[in-house]
Amino acid sequence: DVLLSDRVNSIKPSPTLAVTNRAAELRAEGKDIIGLGAGEPDFDTPDHIKNAAIEALNNGFTKYTAVDGTPGLKKAIINKFQNENGLSYQANQILVSCGGKQSFFNLSLALLNEGDEVIIPAPYWVSYPDMVLVADGKPVIITTTQEQRFKITPEQLEEAITPRTRLVVLNSPSNPTGVAYSLSELKALGEVLAKYPDVLIATDDMYEHIRFNDEPFVNILNACPNLYDRTIVLNGVSKAFSMTGWRIGYAAGPAKLIGAMKKIQSQSTSNPTSISQVASQAALEGGNDCVKDMVIAFKERHNYVVAALNDIKGVECIPADGTFYAFPSFQHVIDNDDRFNNDIELAEFLLGEAGVALVPGSAFGAAGNMRLSFATSMDVLKDAIARIKKALES
Ligand code: PLP
Numbered sequence: 001d002v003l004l005s006d007r008v009n010s011i012k013p014s015p016t017l018a019v020t021n022r023a024a025e026l027r028a029e030g031k032d033i034i035g036l037g038a039g040e041p042d043f044d045t046p047d048h049i050k051n052a053a054i055e056a057l058n059n060g061f062t063k064y065t066a067v068d069g070t071p072g073l074k075k076a077i078i079n080k081f082q083n084e085n086g087l088s089y090q091a092n093q094i095l096v097s098c099g100g101k102q103s104f105f106n107l108s109l110a111l112l113n114e115g116d117e118v119i120i121p122a123p124y125w126v127s128y129p130d131m132v133l134v135a136d137g138k139p140v141i142i143t144t145t146q147e148q149r150f151k152i153t154p155e156q157l158e159e160a161i162t163p164r165t166r167l168v169v170l171n172s173p174s175n176p177t178g179v180a181y182s183l184s185e186l187k188a189l190g191e192v193l194a195k196y197p198d199v200l201i202a203t204d205d206m207y208e209h210i211r212f213n214d215e216p217f218v219n220i221l222n223a224c225p226n227l228y229d230r231t232i233v234l235n236g237v238s239k240a241f242s243m244t245g246w247r248i249g250y251a252a253g254p255a256k257l258i259g260a261m262k263k264i265q266s267q268s269t270s271n272p273t274s275i276s277q278v279a280s281q282a283a284l285e286g287g288n289d290c291v292k293d294m295v296i297a298f299k300e301r302h303n304y305v306v307a308a309l310n311d312i313k314g315v316e317c318i319p320a321d322g323t324f325y326a327f328p329s330f331q332h333v334i335d336n337d338d339r340f341n342n343d344i345e346l347a348e349f350l351l352g353e354a355g356v357a358l359v360p361g362s363a364f365g366a367a368g369n370m371r372l373s374f375a376t377s378m379d380v381l382k383d384a385i386a387r388i389k390k391a392l393e394s
Pocket of ligand 1: 039098099100101102125171174175204206236237238244247248249
């Protein structure tokens with residue numbers, strides 16, 4: 001038997017991918033399964049982006065590139081930050097990676113020593129705690145309630161900070177809750193962070209463009225420019241431009257930290273894929289009209305899904321500010337139904353009885369809730385929610 005590392009034994013495979021795989025298995029057995037587990041837009045990558053990649057391929061742009069990204073893509077990222085976020089960066093402050101996931105992975109490995117603490121508000125993107133663990137760090141989870149709209153308070157943040165805290169992770173709009181922090185909420189968190197100059201901040205802006213109101217997007221640096229020297233901004237093209245398979249994410253921050261992340265990347269994946277970088281440059285330079293069309297569809301589905309979920313006895317779903325996720329509480333349903341005892345058993349029940357795949361909230365550090373992805377058509381969503389309602393209320 002092969003003895004594996006403590007490192008790999010300390011983590012679990014991504015539960016969202018596991019749900020998607022389980023749904024695929026059942027489908028292969030001939031079952032009629034609706035998968036609402038996946039975390040990716042259902043739209044095709046826009047044509048102008050695909051065409052840029054095809055052209056690059058035909059032009060033989062198929063070799064290694066610079067580890068930290070092509071000069072053209074890095075320039076497009078610098079311009080994006082300047083024009084869309086009012087943030088100024090030099091080329092040595094930007095690192096392009098194989099997806100937003102690798103950006104955070106690089107960050108964890110470049111920053112953390114054994115036992116260093118990373119504050120992660122729950123509900124969280126499933127991968128943060130595991131990536132911290134891989135880097136021998138210690139995830140420190142702040143739990144939130146639906147009543148506080150799943151957002152941490154300044155008091156909670158202050159309470160979680162210790163002399164070992166290295167990093168605080170903010171993700172707004174959030175996967176899985178869809179809620180976003182307001183400028184004043186970020187300012188209040190920034191006032192706490194100002195008191196702890198050794199603590200770094202990661203703001204994961206992956207869902208920046210998928211928002212349902214017309215207010216401008218804000219992150220912690222817009223609220224607190226004084227945190228610039230210790231904030232790392234994470235973003236990417238995966239969700240905004242429906243490019244999950246192209247694997248391009250990027251990070252911007254202090255040159256020293258970005259340089260360290262680049263060193264890690266140089267010894268793992270080297271550069272991100274050459275033709276994906278050309279496609280991502282086309283995405284960032286091609287304007288956001290294609291994104292707007294997708295957001296209109298997401299918003300319409302969001303409004304339907306939230307109302308329809310609240311219409312199921314015992315289910316409570318708060319409206320989201322963005323993303324393509326709803327994160328309803330099924331706690332009352334679980335408490336009052338003998339057929340399942342917790343959200344994991346409920347997920348299995350819904351897969352078996354309703355043929356609908358949802359991800360249990362405990363995967364995101366919030367037992368009792370379920371994540372439903374509405375990155376699928378209205379017809380499918382209507383069918384799925386009708387099935388859930390029928391299975392639970394029968
Ligand atoms: N950050 C958040 C909050 C996410 O939800 C995801 C994907 O699910 C990512 C980062 C990583 O995206 P990718 O690695 O596909 O670019």
